[in-house]
Amino acid sequence: MSNSHPLRPFTAVGEIDHVHILSEHIGALLIGEEYGDVTFVVEKKRFPAHRVILAARCQYFRALLYGGMRESQPEAEIPLQDTTAEAFTMLLKYIYTGRATLTDEKEEVLLDFLSLAHKYGFPELEDSTSEYLCTILNIQNVCMTFDVASLYSLPKLTCMCCMFMDRNAQEVLSSDGFLSLSKTALLNIVLRDSFAAPEKDIFLALLNWCKHNAKEDHAEIMQAVRLPLMSLTELLNVVRPSGLLSPDAILDAIKVRSESRDMDLNYRGMLIPEENIATMKYGAQVVKGELKSALLDGDTQNYDLDHGFSRHPIDDDCRSGIEIKLGQPSIINHIRILLWDRDSRSYSYFIEVSMDELDWIRVIDHSHYLCRSWQKLYFPARVCRLVLMVNKCFLFLFKVI
Template identity: 55%
Template sequence: MDRHAVDILNHESFTSLSEFSVREIISRDSFCAEEVQIFRAVASWAKGNPEAEVSQVLKEIRLSLLSIQDLLKVVRPTDLIPPDVLLDAIQSRTESKDTELRYRGYKIPEENVALPRHGATVLVGEVKDALLNGDNKNYDMERGFSRHPIDEAGDKGIVVKLGMPCILNRINLLLWDRDQRAYSYYIEVSMDQKDWIRVVDHSKHHCRSWQYLYFPARVVRYFRIVGTHNTVNKVFHVVTLEALYTEQIQNLDLGLIIPQSNVATLDHSALVTEGVCRSRNALLNGDTSNYDWDSGYTCHQLGSGAIVVQLGQPYALDSMRLLLWDCDDRSYSYYIEVSTNQREWEVVCDRTREACRSWQLVTFKRRPVVFVRYGLVKENR
C-alpha cells in the first residue's frame, strides 16, 4: 500500500473500507501520495459512508501540506472541514517553517536510496559523479571522491537531492582515508533547500574513514554535507554517501551512538596512531589468545610517549576493556585519557598506584570519545 498509495486511493474498493482501516492507512508517514489526492479519496469515502464518523478520519488529513489553492478550490467546497480549521491550515501553510510540517515519504527498509537508479543526484560539489556511483574501493589521491573547499564561513558543502522524499534514519559516509588524516563535518537535511535541520554534528570531532550515523527517523529530500576541518589541508573529501531507513535502531546520547559492542576494531575504522608493534594492528585485530614474547602486542617505553587509538567516529562511551601482556607474572601501573580532538584530554582511569595484570575493566561517566591514550608509568616484575 505504501509503495502504491495512488493506486489504493483510486481503487473502487477504497470506499468499502471501514473507518478504522482508512485511518490506519492514511495516518502513516510512509503512505506517500499527494495530500490533495488523499483528501479527494477521503471525501469520496465519506460520501459513500454517511453513517461513519468522518471527523475522526479527517483528522488524519495533513491540511498544512495542501497548497492554498487546493484548500480553497478542493477542500472548502466539500464542507467537510470547518472554516476555522481551514483558516488555521492556511495560516500554518504560510507561516510554518518547512521543518515543522508533517511530510510523507517513501520507506524502503535496508536499501540505499542515494543512488542514481533511485533518481538521486549531486547538486553542489566538485566531481559530482563520484559520490553516488556505489564504488567505495577504487579511489586514490587523484580520483574516486567528491570534494568542496573548507572556508571559515562554513557555507560551502556538498548537496545531494534524492529522487523522491524518503523516510530515513541512517547515513553511511566514507571519508577519504588513504593516509591518517581526520575530518570534522556536519550533515543537514531539508525538504525545500530553505529550511535545514542538522541531524549529525561532528564539527568539533576528528573523524576518519567509514562513518555510521543514526538519527531519529524523518522525511528527507535534500542532504547537505559540510566539512569544517581537515587535519592536512583546506579541502573536504567524501568517497561514498549512503542513505537508508533501518530497523536496527541504535541508542543515542546527544546524537552519538552508545555502542553495545566493541568499536575499537578495524571494521569500525579504528587506528593506532602512536605505539610500537611488530605485528601490524595487533591491538585492534580482536585476537586475545595468540601473543608471546615477540609478537601480538603493542607497547611504548616507560616514561616516554603513550599508546594512542583513534576511533573512526565519536561514540558515547562509558567503559573499556584492555588486556595487559601476561605471559609471565609481571604487573603494570597505568592511566587512560580520552579526547575528541587530541588537544583537550580527560583522565578516565588512574591506576598509577596499583599493580595491575591481565584483563582490565575500566568504567567511567559516559562521554564523547574519539581518541584513547594509554600510558604505562611502571612495570613490576
C-alpha cells in the same frame, strides 16, 4: 525390489511411512457420502462430512459436534452463513487431506479461505495462505487483503500490504478497493507517515470514501488529512467547497503553514527499509560538489584523489558542501559515509537535511570531532528531500552508502 518409488517418501531402514496413502484414503471419503453423519449447508449447497474426522482435526468442530448442542445430534444439518461454498470446499479438502491448492483461486475466495483458517483454528494453514497472498499483492487486491489481515492481526501480511501501499500510494488511492476499506483499515493507512501521496490526492480520495460510506463519521476521517501540507489554493478551491471541514479548521491550517518552520511540518515521505536510497536507482542526484557522478556509484574499494569520491572546496562561511537531492521525500534515520582514509588526516563535518533547500535542520554535528574512514550515523527519523554535508577543515571527500 527397491523401495525408492518416486511417489513414496524416503524412510530409514525399519521405518514404514505411508502417510500419503492414509491421506489418499481419508480424502476419498470426502468425494463420496459413505459413512457421513453430519451435513453442512453453505450457500444452499450441501457438504456431507464425518464428525470424527472433523473433531480430530479441529478443536472448533470438536466442541461444536460433541458439545451436547443440537449440532451434536445424529445426522444434523448445520448452516454456515459467514463463508462461501468455494472457500468451504477448500477447507474440507485441507481437513481431509492436509492439502490445498491456492494458485487457481480468486483473491476473494482466498481471503474467505484465510478467514475460515483463522476462525476454525488452523494456524499453519493461516500462515501458509498469508505467505501466498504476500506474493500476489497488486493494486486491485491489496486494500481488501489489508482489511482482512488487520482484522485477524496477521503481522507479516499486514506489513507486506503496508509496504506495497506505501510504494504505490497514488494508485491505491484511485483504486476501487480503497472505497471498500473499513474505517479502521482506512485510518491505519492514511495516518502513516510513509503513505507518501500528495495531500490533495489523499483528501480527494477520502472525500470519495465518505460519499461511498455515508453512514460513517466523516469528521473522524477528515482529521487524517494534514491540511498544513496543502497550498492556499488547494485549501480554498478544493477543501473549502467540500463542506466537510469547518472554516476554522481551514484557517488554522493556513496559520500553521504560515507561522511554522518548513521542517516542522508533518511531512509524508517514502520509507524503504534497509536500502540505500541515495542512488540513481531511486532517482537521487548530487546537485552540489565536485566529481558529482562519483558519489552514487557505490564503489568503496577502488578510489583515489582523481576518481571514486565526490568532494567540495572549503570556504569561509562553511556553507559550501556536497548536497544530495533524493528522488522523492523520504524517511531516513541512518546515513553511512566513507571519509577519505588513504592518509592519516582526519576531518570535522556536519550534516543537515531539508525539504525545500531553504530551511535546514542539523541532524549530525561532528564539527568538534576528528573523524576518518567509515561513519555510521544515526538520528531521529525525519522526512527530507535534500541532504547537505559540510566539512569545516581541510579538503573533504566522502561517499554516501
